[in-house]
Every structure is written in structure tokens, then in C-alpha cells.
Amino acid sequence: MTDASVSSPVLAVENVAGHYADSHILHGVSMHVSPGEVVTIVGRNGAGKTTLLRAIMGILTKRSGSIKVFDKETIAFAPERIARLGVGYVPEERGIYATLDVTENLMLPPKVAEGGMSVEQIYQLFPNLRERRKSPGTRLSGGEQQMLAIARVLRTGAKLLLLDEPTEGLAPVIVQQIGATIELMKKQGLTLVLVEQNFRFAARLADRHYVMENGRIVDAIERSQVTARMDAIKSYLGI
């Protein structure tokens, strides 16, 4: 790989607008993520964080502006083409298939690149899932479902992962386990975009925080500035 391709962003979002049904949700969002970075999108409920991930993934069909994934313009791409560029998606509702058992859920997403984890490695990382491998997806606890949702994209070899609220509604011990998994993913050189309500959780992991308000990115806070700007962050998030 040449130096130029290393430094060019994995994800570059420029002036993206997005509509859902009749409401205008994203108003000119711009952000970028470099290779190997963990970036969070924080903000209050209804700020448009989930919609932004859905726009990047191509699930939000009414979108405009520019979204470059690995230097490819994807604004006109269908979701399956975007995924095949090497993007993995862990949706907010986790999206575990009820008609598939745990192994089938794991095996469902096609490989999109080399270098994904093997099923054996995944079961070593999440021993609970191995025990439940024949259970229908929806019989799992919330934590197990979340682990399965993450495990599912680790197998595909995707290099850019979009995680929507991976800790929502989970017990602290599970949150810790998910935090450890995210750190492992970072060590493996994966690039992560994380939507997160739990700022303390996000602060430990992220290189940069984008703050979203009313469908716009209103601030970008580097890891090194977090302590100094804590008051601003608290007022953004209303905590």
C-alpha cells in the first residue's frame, strides 16, 4: 500500500442531506474517518445519529451529497454494493434473524474481504455464543444478541464497521465485554464508527467525537481535548 492510500480517509461524508418519509432529518452532514480510527457520533435522542449510519449504509434511500467509502463515491449505490466495499453494519435493533439459529445468523453475511475472523475464533471470543449455537436467534438474551450482531460482521472481513448503540440497555458486565471487543477490533486495525449514548463508554475508546444536533455535526472533539472541554460536552449531551 502506498502512503497516499493510507492517509486518505476510509469514510468521507460531505454535505449529506437525508429524508425519512416526509421529514428532513440530515441537514448537510460532513465528517471523515481515517484508517484505523475509532470515531463516535454522540448527541441527544433524535439528533439524527442512527439516520446518518443508515445513510452511509445506503438503507436510507432519500439521501444526497457525497459519501465516499474507501475513495469510492457511494451516494447512488444500493446497500449491497456499499457492503461489498468492505463495510459491516451492526444496527441499533441488532437485527438478529428469528428464523435463523445462531450459527446461521453468523454465517449469513457474505465475506466482503479477506482477513475476517474464522467461526472458531469468533466462538473463542464469545464462548456464550458457542453454547447457544443451535438456538433460534431471538431466544438469546439482549447481551448475547448484541455479541452475535458484532460477531456477524467480524467474520466478513469488513474493514469499516458501523456500530449503532452497541451498549444500549445492557448490563455493566456485558458493556465491559463489548468495550474489550471494540478495543480488540481497533488493535486489528479495523476502522470504527460508533453511535453511542453512553459518553463515558465512548470516551475510553474513541480517537474523535463528532457531536450531532438537529441533523448537523456541530462540533468535533479530539481525544486530547475531552478533559478540557468536558463542560461543553456535558451541555451538548444534557448530562
Add this chain to the structure above:
Amino acid sequence: MSMQALFGQLLVGLINGSFYAMLSLGLAIIFGLLGITNIAQGAFYMLGGFTTWMLFRWAGIGYFWALLLVPVIVGLVGAAIEKTLLRRVYNLDHMYGLLLTFGIMMFIQGMFVYFFATAGRPYAVPPELGGAYNLGFMFLPKYRGWVVLASVVFCFATWFAIEKTSLGRTLRAATENPTLTRAFGVNVPGLMTVGFGIGVALAGAAGVLAAPIYPVSPLMGADLIIVVFAVVVVGGMGSILGSIVTSMMLGLLEGLTKVVYPQGSNMVIFVIMFVVLLIRPAGLFGRER
């Protein structure tokens, strides 16, 4: 009433059940994946029967080759129809899919009536399957036994493909959550074309099996599809295995009615449909939504 008559009618019931099963199984796959109530399923069955007849008449291609070729041909016709027509109504109310497939049915049927008129055309039982077994309590014409066996094989193969293979896994996922499945990199629109093709290919295969039993005629599917829809209502749209079991059960029941109360045999399935709708509107195997 003689035992001969009883078993004879049960066999007829089993055969009818086999046709119901292949048609309703196809309907269940199509409805699950595309959300379309394919009322043209009977026309694809007729297309299967007619293609079998045409292959033999015009190309000298016999029954067993037809059993292999016809489902592929009918499936390809279905795939072309899905790509050009059905695709346009997915985002609209279910009623549009029903109306569109109704139109497709009228078109296919009308074309065949125009070119071939409505008279039935005979198709010979293949010599390998001629004759009958004497089971002691009844005579079993070989071909009738073959139809039941072949339909069980087709249904089992379809069930196996859906429940145990990676294509089936993807098909089930796309049925449950198409948007997310696309976000994983699966070409769901392409899968829908394949799914519709498989669904109507089952009807086409049933048409091949039917050709030596029922006269091949442009209207052969129109009579069958009404009953098949009643079967689907009884079984519920949701389940693959449910539609197979319900079809066989209702076929047998129909046969049994022919023995004990012949006048009722044409309506027994509809009476059951009526009762099921009253006490379990989603059908015996269906899930309430």
C-alpha cells in the same frame, strides 16, 4: 361400499394433495419473499403441462426429459416476468400484486386458448410407468404411485434447500428482513427473481406430473388454483412444512368425502376453510401478524 372404492378414492385424494402441495409450496415461497399473492400460479401449472405436451409433439422430447426441462423453462419465464413486471409493484399495496398476477394469468391463459382452443389434449403415460401393482386390497396404477412419490421428492427437496442450504438461509433472511440483508451485501432483488422462479417452477413441475393424468388444456390451472387458494387459507401463508401437510391432509379428506358423501366432495375444502377462518383466521400453521 367396497374397500377397493375407499382406497381408490384415498389414492385420488393423495394425488390431488400432491398437486395442492406443489402449488401451495410455491405460493408460500413467493408470498414470503415478495409479498405477492401469485394468483397466476395455476397458469404456470398449465404452462408446465402444455410445455410437456409441446416438447413431445414438436420436438419428440419425452416425459423424463420434460420433468427435468419444463421446471427450468417455466422458472425462467417466471424470472423474466418478475424482472419486468412484478418488480414494479413491490412498494405498493398487496392488492396491486394480486391484480397484476391476475392479469398475467388472464394473459397466459388467453394466449393458449387463442392458439390451442380449450379442448383437452391427451398425453401418454410413459411406458416405464405403465401398468399397475396388485397390492392385494387394491390395484395401484404405477403412474399414480409415481406422481405421489415424485411430488414428495420435489417438496422434500424444496424444504431441504430452504432449511439446510446456504441459499435457503439467505432466502429466509431476506424474507424476514430484506433491508438488513441487503446491508450485509446480499443482492436481495436478484434473490427475489430466483425465489419467484423457484416458486413457479414447482407449479411447472406439477404440470408435468399432471399431463398424463388430466387432459392438457389451457384451463387446467384455472380449476385447480381456486382449490389451492382455499388450501393456502386453511394452512396459513407462513410455513413451508405447513403448506405441504395441509395439502396432503385436505387432499385425503376430499377423497374420503367422495366415498361417504360424494355430493359434498367439491365443497368440503371450502367448508373447512370457512371453519378455519372463523376460529383461526391466520390458518392452521400461520402466525398472527
